[in-house]
Amino acid sequence: MALADKEQRLTATLSQERGRLRSFIRGQVRDASDAEDILQDVFFEFTQAWRLPEPIEQAGAWLFRVARHRIIDRFRKKREEPLRSATSNTEASDTSDADEPWLEDVLPSPEDGPEALYARKVLLEHISAALAELPEEQRAVFIAHEIEGRSFEAMAQEQGLSTNTLLARKRYAVLALRKRLQPIHDAFFE
Structure with a gap:
């Protein structure tokens, strides 16, 4: 397949799936800017994968699967802030963090x-x-x-x-x- 044809199919696929994919992501992510970031990440990853020698058989399913993974990743990143360590206070009398609910x-x-x-x-x-x-x-x-x-x-x-x-x-x-x-x-x- 010629490079121009491949690029044209890529553009057509992204245009076709954009609305459905955006709606799916917005249904899962409340913040519009986070949703747009995820959409752009998915499109970037799709573009990178599209250029690999292995063809993507079901582009729509691939896009939604990657979007779901990016949503989970975004959720995890928000939770990566470490908990105050209960083991870091070797003495129970240290109330600096212990008195705060977490x-x-x-x-x-x-x-x-x-x-x-x-x-x-x-x-x-x-x-x-x-x-x-x-x-x-x-x-x-x-x-x-x-x-x-x-x-x-x-x-x-x-x-x-x-x-x-x-x-x-x-x-x-x-x-x-x-x-x-x-x-x-x-x-x-x-």
């Missing part, structure tokens, strides 16, 4: 589209199961702080315990949860 920060936002909503649902199911495995004292502190948003100071006053005791319980809960949830984390974010 669970909501690491879950996909329900507003980020159907894939994020599904990921959030699966992650919450696994978190719930992992929480049920914790010792009661650790589970109670974790839930009170992370889910109910209660401060360690208020909990310490109510329970007659030291803040350090509550911080230690939460630290152990976080360590156990991280260990238990690592496989699901790896499945979604790596």
Whole structure:
């Protein structure tokens, strides 16, 4: 096939699929500029693949498959910010980061589209199961702080315990949860 014919087919394919592909991506990605970036990435990758000796048999299916992968990649990149490490605070009395809830920060936002909503649902199911495995004292502190948003100071006053005791319980809960949830984390974010 002549180079001019191949380039003409490439242009025709991109023109034909542009509208459907843009609609698909916009249905999955709320931010219009992110959607446009993904569309351009997919077209760039398609152009690169089109020039390879191996022909692309089903261009439409190929484009949608790559778009789906780029959407997932974009979702993962937004979640790559590292969690505050529970192991970095060797002393439970260090409250600089420990007093701040972090669970909501690491879950996909329900507003980020159907894939994020599904990921959030699966992650919450696994978190719930992992929480049920914790010792009661650790589970109670974790839930009170992370889910109910209660401060360690208020909990310490109510329970007659030291803040350090509550911080230690939460630290152990976080360590156990991280260990238990690592496989699901790896499945979604790596």
